[in-house]
Amino acid sequence: MDGSSEVNVTVPDAEEILRRARALIPVLKERAAATAAARRLPAETIADFQAAGLFKVLQPKRWGGYEMHPNVFYDVLMTLGEGDMSAAWCYGVIGCHNWQMALFDDQAAQEVWGKDTSVLISSTYMMTGKATPVEGGYRFSGHWRFSSGSDHCDWIFLGGMVDPESGNMDARTFLLPRQDYEIVDTWHAHGLKGTGSHDIKVNDVFVPEHRTHKMADALMCMSPGNAVNTAALYRVPFAQLFIRSVTTSGIGALQAMVDAFLKYGAKRVTVTGAKTAEDPAAQLALAEAVSTIDEVRLVLRRNMDVMHDQAERFEFTSIEDRMKYRFQAAEAPERLVNVAQRLFKAGGGAAVFTQALPFSRILADLQTGRAHAAAQFDSIGRNWGGVMLGLGNTDYFI
Numbered sequence: 001m002d003g004s005s006e007v008n009v010t011v012p013d014a015e016e017i018l019r020r021a022r023a024l025i026p027v028l029k030e031r032a033a034a035t036a037a038a039r040r041l042p043a044e045t046i047a048d049f050q051a052a053g054l055f056k057v058l059q060p061k062r063w064g065g066y067e068m069h070p071n072v073f074y075d076v077l078m079t080l081g082e083g084d085m086s087a088a089w090c091y092g093v094i095g096c097h098n099w100q101m102a103l104f105d106d107q108a109a110q111e112v113w114g115k116d117t118s119v120l121i122s123s124t125y126m127m128t129g130k131a132t133p134v135e136g137g138y139r140f141s142g143h144w145r146f147s148s149g150s151d152h153c154d155w156i157f158l159g160g161m162v163d164p165e166s167g168n169m170d171a172r173t174f175l176l177p178r179q180d181y182e183i184v185d186t187w188h189a190h191g192l193k194g195t196g197s198h199d200i201k202v203n204d205v206f207v208p209e210h211r212t213h214k215m216a217d218a219l220m221c222m223s224p225g226n227a228v229n230t231a232a233l234y235r236v237p238f239a240q241l242f243i244r245s246v247t248t249s250g251i252g253a254l255q256a257m258v259d260a261f262l263k264y265g266a267k268r269v270t271v272t273g274a275k276t277a278e279d280p281a282a283q284l285a286l287a288e289a290v291s292t293i294d295e296v297r298l299v300l301r302r303n304m305d306v307m308h309d310q311a312e313r314f315e316f317t318s319i320e321d322r323m324k325y326r327f328q329a330a331e332a333p334e335r336l337v338n339v340a341q342r343l344f345k346a347g348g349g350a351a352v353f354t355q356a357l358p359f360s361r362i363l364a365d366l367q368t369g370r371a372h373a374a375a376q377f378d379s380i381g382r383n384w385g386g387v388m389l390g391l392g393n394t395d396y397f398i
Contacts, residue, residue, distance in 0.1 A: 028083025040196030058099035081252020086194030088249035090149035103223035122153035129160025191364030235311035282346035
């Protein structure tokens with residue numbers, strides 16, 4: 001396969017791809033404790049995702065992918081989260097890279113997928129890399145944190161600035177092969193322990209021009225790869241698609257907590273003889289958790305439907321709408337943590353034990369996911385509110 005034309009790929013419908021994801025929920029639950037202890041996803045989980053075709057959901061058909069609607073990707077992500085949020089987190093981050101790969105100059109895709117279309121790409125987009133222009137490309141160095149699932153990937157996307165001392169604000173994603181970067185084992189975390197989100201180091205390597213992707217092109221939805229990857233999917237704003245790839249897994253995780261609480265709370269009687277089912281605090285916490293899941297899921301689906309429909313009509317999603325959608329995506333983890341904490345409290349003393357009940361693991365996963373830059377709803381909201389009041393926009397990752 002050389003990506004020169006659309007290949008004959010059997011594309012499952014959305015119901016089938018979700019059936020495959022649902023079939024993995026019990027497997028992921030069974031592996032969750034061992035995954036956390038190992039501080040990385042087991043190879044078997046990545047193999048299961050590959051066998052089910054999950055990484056193909058957003059991949060171009062020219063490279064054996066399915067080119068499905070982004071909401072199918074998020075539905076898969078939430079479903080996996082019902083099994084184990086660490087697994088869902090890695091799927092969301094790595095799975096969306098098969099989408100961004102389509103935005104690069106096609107020569108870059110040839111180098112990554114020319115021999116094997118199942119090759120995976122990790123990332124850390126922190127703009128800490130420094131790129132010095134040289135003939136044909138850049139000399140590139142840096143140290144990044146939080147590269148989830150990097151142990152399972154052969155290439156990486158790294159954030160960096162071109163000639164940052166010049167003040168030209170040329171922010172890009174740099175694509176590097178495995179031999180050009182070092183994975184530094186640093187992931188000892190409060191939650192999402194199984195994501196293997198280690199540090200990355202790069203020491204003065206050459207990156208050719210075609211293996212860089214300008215954030216300005218991503219912002220305008222006019223990237224080099226759009227010349228050959230023409231589906232509307234690839235004209236959805238980059239930041240919007242990526243942000244949700246990290247703020248959505250918690251929805252599935254909270255659903256798993258609700259499901260566990262329903263079984264546990266319906267039968268629980270405390271040492272004083274009180275029934276949890278009759279506890280007003282437990283009743284309200286459960287109702288608000290279920291309602292929160294429903295609301296954040298609906299808003300996510302609506303916003304992505306709007307942007308995809310606009311992409312189909314070659315319309316530009318306005319900056320104002322992107323700021324609103326970005327805030328709503330960032331606010332979701334905060335709301336999920338708030339209701340999860342109340343469910344955890346309503347579970348009483350038994351909820352703190354980690355082997356019989358999943359509450360503490362899920363709560364720690366949600367709290368850790370909330371720490372991601374994409375979930376900083378307060379600063380994101382202040383920017384959006386300021387713009388509505390007449391100030392200038394200071395957030396360009398929209």
